Amino acid sequence: MRKNILFVINPISGGKSKKRVEQLIIDNLDHEKYEYEMAYSNAVDHARKLSRSAVHLGFDTVAAVGGDGTVNEVAKGIMSINANAELGIIPFGSGNGLARHLRIPMDVKKAIDVLNQNTVKVIDTATLNGEPFFNMAGVGFDAHISAMFAHNKKRGLSGYVKSVFRELNNYNSDDYELTVDGKSMSKKAFMISFANSTQFGNNAHIAPLADISDGLLDVAIVKPFPFYQFPMLAWRLMSGTAHRSAFVEVIKAKEIKVIRKENGAVHLDGEPKMLNGQIDIKIRPLSLKVLVPSL
Numbered sequence: 093m094r095k096n097i098l099f100v101i102n103p104i105s106g107g108k109s110k111k112r113v114e115q116l117i118i119d120n121l122d123h124e125k126y127e128y129e130m131a132y133s134n135a136v137d138h139a140r141k142l143s144r145s146a147v148h149l150g151f152d153t154v155a156a157v158g159g160d161g162t163v164n165e166v167a168k169g170i171m172s173i174n175a176n177a178e179l180g181i182i183p184f185g186s187g188n189g190l191a192r193h194l195r196i197p198m199d200v201k202k203a204i205d206v207l208n209q210n211t212v213k214v215i216d217t218a219t220l221n222g223e224p225f226f227n228m229a230g231v232g233f234d235a236h237i238s239a240m241f242a243h244n245k246k247r248g249l250s251g252y253v254k255s256v257f258r259e260l261n262n263y264n265s266d267d268y269e270l271t272v273d274g275k276s277m278s279k280k281a282f283m284i285s286f287a288n289s290t291q292f293g294n295n296a297h298i299a300p301l302a303d304i305s306d307g308l309l310d311v312a313i314v315k316p317f318p319f320y321q322f323p324m325l326a327w328r329l330m331s332g333t334a335h336r337s338a339f340v341e342v343i344k345a346k347e348i349k350v351i352r353k354e355n356g357a358v359h360l361d362g363e364p365k366m367l368n369g370q371i372d373i374k375i376r377p378l379s380l381k382v383l384v385p386s387l
Contacts, residue, residue, distance in 0.1 A: 095152040097121075097180065097207070099130045100142050100166050102158030105185045113157060113182070116200050122208040126153075133162070143169025146177075153178045153383065155207060159185015160227055160293060164361040167380060168224050171217065178381040180207050186252060187293015187362060190227040193304060194289075194384045206385050213384040215304045217376045218288055221367065225360040226380070228292055229373065231350060232283025232314070233263050235357040239364035265316040266356075271349040272311060282339075285312040286348065286373050293362070296329040299342055307377035308344045315339045348373040 099117060103110050114130060121128055133139040143154045143166040154177060156166035163181055170177050182203045183191040194213070197203050220229045240255050265282045285292075287299035287310040299310035317325060317339040328334045335342050350371040357364050358371060 094123075094125060094127050095210075096150065097126045097128050097153040097155060098142070098146040098151050099128065099155045099157055099182070100139050100146075100162070101130060101132050102139060102156075102162040102184070103132055103134075105158035105162050110157065110184065113184075113200065117204060120201050120204040120208075125208060125210060133158075133165070137165065139165035140169040140172070143167075144172050145169075147173055147175040151177060153180050153207070155180030155182055155383075157182040157184055159183070160187060160189050160361040161185065161363045163190055164224070164226055164363065167217070167226050171224060171380060176381070178212060178383055180383045185293070187296075189291050189293035190289055190361070192293065192295060193227070193291055194382060196385065207383055209383075209386045211384055211386045212381050213305070214378045215380050215382055216288055216307060217379045218286065218309055218373060219376065220286070220358060220360055220373050221371060223360060223365075224376075225286075225288070227289050227361050228285055228287050228298075229358065229360045230283055230285040231268070231352065231356070231358050231371065232266060232281055233259075234283050234285060234292065235359040235364060236263060238359035238362055239357040239366075260322065261319065266352055266354070269351040270311075272343055272345045273347055279313055280316060282314045282316055284314070284350070286310075287312055288375075290332075292329075297332045298329060298334055298340075300332040300335055301342070305378060307375060308346060309348070309373065309375050311343045311345055311348055313341045313343070315341065346375050 131142050146154050156163045181191045268279050270277050285298045287302045289304050290302045291297045298312045302310040328337050334340050355368040358367050
């Protein structure tokens, strides 16, 4: 029997045109394996609603065509009714962190072929104050940049890099009270990432040893550092050696509580949110099926 798949296409993700996507899906999807439909998201939260409706109607797979934010929305829709449906990913965003971690190709035709291979991997997911995330969440500088970038009309890697350099010199590290699996600690941090996968996106690996199916999050604490050390930290991110830096501490954990002196931004899979008070992060082991490349 053929599977039913819905492609949820975000027309603005990554600042990239999606004009050719429909035809690429038609030309490259294995029609002996799939019956397909396509839908375009047109507002905040619309991708989640489309995904939820598809699963409710009995679709076997919902494929997110977009970046990590679109993947987040589609995956939330799948999980909102505790379904057995599978998540597919056609990467089309600025960073594509989860897709890159899962080795899903950035080339659209090759990503569609991953769907055709029909290989399922069960991965962990996590929540921040009850809100799901699938790749990475964080507080501090990366959340600050996500909030700035959300208002940037120029999407893509170049716009993100410009935001980083514009804000880097003016950003002050914060004090955090952490409870990590019941153990209390105080940390002054430039940023703290709660990593399900190894990377933010664009192959910038903040937690190179993270395992997306081990039932643990990697809490990557970036300590305050002198400005001249930024190039070295950036090199470590891109070379997969951040955990070896004197300015990075990584702790594996199932539950994390964070209290900070001032309210501010957090991000969930790159999408910013303003939160007050305590932040609670929890892992949900082996809770989502994803289509990945065959070994």
